[in-house]
Each structure stands twice: as C-alpha cells, then as structure tokens.
Amino acid sequence: xxxxxxxxxxxxxxxxTGFAARGRDRIVEVxxxxxxxxxxxxxEWCTLIxxxxxxxxxxxxxxxxxxxxxAPTFAEISGALAAQLRNRVLVAHNLxxxxxxxxxxxxxxxxxxxxxxxxxxxxxxxxxxxxxGRSLQACCDAAGIPPHNAHSALHDAQAAAHLFTTYLRTAxxxxxxxxxxxxxxxxxWPTSAAPTALPVRRGQPATLPxxxxxxIPLTRGDTVVFTGQMSSPRDVWIDRASAAGLRVIQGYVTKxxxxxxxxxxxxxxxxxxxxxxxxxxxVTEQAFDSMLTRLT
Numbered sequence: 461x462x463x464x465x466x467x468x469x470x471x472x473x474x475x476x477t478g479f480a481a482r483g484r485d486r487i488v489e490v491x492x493x494x495x496x497x498x499x500x501x502x503x504e505w506c507t508l509i510x511x512x513x514x515x516x517x518x519x520x521x522x523x524x525x526x527x528x529x530x531a532p533t534f535a536e537i538s539g540a541l542a543a544q545l546r547n548r549v550l551v552a553h554n555l556x557x558x559x560x561x562x563x564x565x566x567x568x569x570x571x572x573x574x575x576x577x578x579x580x581x582x583x584x585x586x587x588x589x590x591x592x593g594r595s596l597q598a599c600c601d602a603a604g605i606p607p608h609n610a611h612s613a614l615h616d617a618q619a620a621a622h623l624f625t626t627y628l629r630t631a632x633x634x635x636x637x638x639x640x641x642x643x644x645x646x647x648x649w650p651t652s653a654a655p656t657a658l659p660v661r662r663g664q665p666a667t668l669p670x671x672x673x674x675x676i677p678l679t680r681g682d683t684v685v686f687t688g689q690m691s692s693p694r695d696v697w698i699d700r701a702s703a704a705g706l707r708v709i710q711g712y713v714t715k716x717x718x719x720x721x722x723x724x725x726x727x728x729x730x731x732x733x734x735x736x737x738x739x740x741x742x743v744t745e746q747a748f749d750s751m752l753t754r755l756t
Contacts, residue, residue, distance in 0.1 A: 468502070469495040469578075470548040471624060473617040474558045475523065477516030481564040486511035487534060488523055489662075490562075491613035492544040495551075497633075497641075499625030505544050506614040507659030509534050514688070514729035521611045523662065525726035532657030534565045539656045542571075549640045550577030553596045553620040574647065578637055580623050587627045599623055612662070675750045676741055678718060680705030685713050687731040688723030690745055697721065697745070704755050713740065721748045 471493040478485035491506035508523065508531040515523055552558040559575040566573035584591055584599045591602035597610060600619050603626045609615040628635065635641070678684075684706045686694060698708050713720060713734040720735040720742045735742055743751070 471621040491617040536657035555579035682718035
C-alpha cells in the first residue's frame with residue numbers, strides 16, 4: 461500500500477556525481493523508504509536521474525550512461541519526490557551529505573526545502589556504542605542486519621531503514637525526537653509546478669541512441685579527443701595516437717574533430733554532447749584500437 465501522507469519517516473539515500481553539491485555535481489539516483497511510527501516499511505520509491513553531465517565515479521555507483529539516457533531530470537521528478545518526503549521526518553545515514561544535495565537540487569528550482577532530520581550515523585554513537593566503524597555497513601553489522609548491495613540508492617535506503625528500526629525499538633515511545641515528528645506534520649511544504657515524469661530504475665530497458673560501433677577510416681593529421689576513464693591509462697592512448705600521426709586535443713571538441721573516443725559511448729559529458737551536436741562519430745576504445753591498427 462502506498463502511504464504518501466501520514467505520520468512517519470522518509471528514509472532517503474542518494475547517489476551523486478561527486479561531493480560538490482553547490483558546484484557541478486548532481487544527484488544521479490534517489491530512493492525513499494517510508495516507515496510508520498513502529499518502524500514498519502510501508503512504501504518504497506526510487507528513480508535514476510539524468511544529471512545532464514558525466515556520471516562521475518561510475519566505479520562506485522555502477523550506474524551506466526545508457527541507463528541514464530532516458531531517465532528524468534531532477535526538475536521532472538521534483539514534485540513526486542516532494543510528495544514522498546512531505547509530512548515525514550527525514551532520515552538518512554550521513555544525513556548532512558544527502559540533505560545538502562537535496563537542498564541544492566530543490567534550490568535550483570527555487571524551492572526552499574527543509575533539511576532537518578535524523579542521521580543514523582550520528583545516532584549510532586548512542587544506539588550502537590560497540591560498533592567497529594560509522595559506515596552504513598559497519599552499523600548494520602553491529603545491529604545484526606544482513607549485508608546489502610552498497611552504493612545502490614534503494615538498497616542503501618532499505619538498509620538505513622532497517623537500521624533506524626532497531627533504534628526505534630530501543631528508543632521506545634514517545635521517541636526523543638517527537639518534536640521533529642510534530643514539526644514535519646504541521647509545517648507547510650513547498651510544492652513543485654514542474655511536470656512529473658515516471659521513475660526509471662536500474663536495468664530498465666531503454667531505446668538507446670545510435671552510436672558508432674564500427675571502425676571508420678583515419679588519416680594522419682586527423683584530430684582525436686578522448687573522454688571518460690579508459691580501461692587503459694589515458695596517457696597510453698594519447699601516446700599511441702600521437703605515434704600514429706594523429707593530433708590529440710585535450711579538454712574540448714571542435715567541428716574539426718574526426719572522432720571522439722569514449723570509455724562509455726553513451727556518456728553525457730560535455731565533450732560527448734558537443735560531438736553529437738556536430739555529428740562527430742563517438743567510438744569505443746576497442747573500435748579506436750582497430751582504427752589505429754588500420755592506420756599504422
């Protein structure tokens with residue numbers, strides 16, 4: 461049953477492109493798990509978010525650009541997300557991180573978002589005094605909660621929800637944070653006028669844009685640009701391209717660029733967006749390797 465309104469908690473987790481919430485970094489996945497006052501899970505909601513930029517440390521969150529391609533922007537899911545949070549006490553593991561990003565994302569839409577809540581990491585000082593660390597996994601281990609798929613927003617939110625439930629059992633009733641419950645249910649919440657898009661989950665099938673998967677002819681003197689974290693060091697590719705007589709440009713794509721070599725051909729990096737605008741082929745490392753072989 462979907463409980464969007466009522467007394468309870470909204471346990472939140474976000475995956476992001478980095479740490480600079482007020483800078484270039486953006487949320488790429490957000491999940492909300494609802495708990496009632498007893499700690500029972502009543503609803504779960506999660507979506508990927510298109511950040512209109514590269515995805516940052518993909519080796520950590522394991523979200524691919526292909527998954528993001530048809531995901532909604534934050535503006536497009538802001539109304540649905542606000543509905544998930546409204547009238548509930550915000551809970552997160554390392555609350556300051558998630559609250560900072562949510563506040564920044566809502567702020568870009570002109571929405572003043574309340575960021576007070578409960579941090580399961582900070583509360584672990586009181587409720588898990590014998591834990592071995594403050595990470596979500598360390599706290600879950602101390603509380604006897606099974607391991608989960610870390611750095612997935614939904615799985616992290618579920619784990620934090622189970623962790624918070626153990627705190628609720630120890631805290632008893634009324635809870636020490638009853639004032640937060642009163643505030644959450646009484647304070648008016650801002651609303652978003654942005655259109656609401658449907659959530660997109662990891663692994664959800666999507667129609668992908670065409671990319672260049674086959675080799676194309678290169679000529680000595682052609683300009684090549686690289687983007688993303690390659691499987692081989694970037695310097696190795698640059699040395700190989702230069703030795704083959706190609707001109708390597710770092711930092712930007714121009715109309716004179718012959719190909720853009722991408723670690724992920726579906727990347728949303730600024731280089732890739734410009735290459736698509738100029739109709740410049742975007743090729744994989746494997747394709748570029750074949751192109752170099754033919755050139756030399």
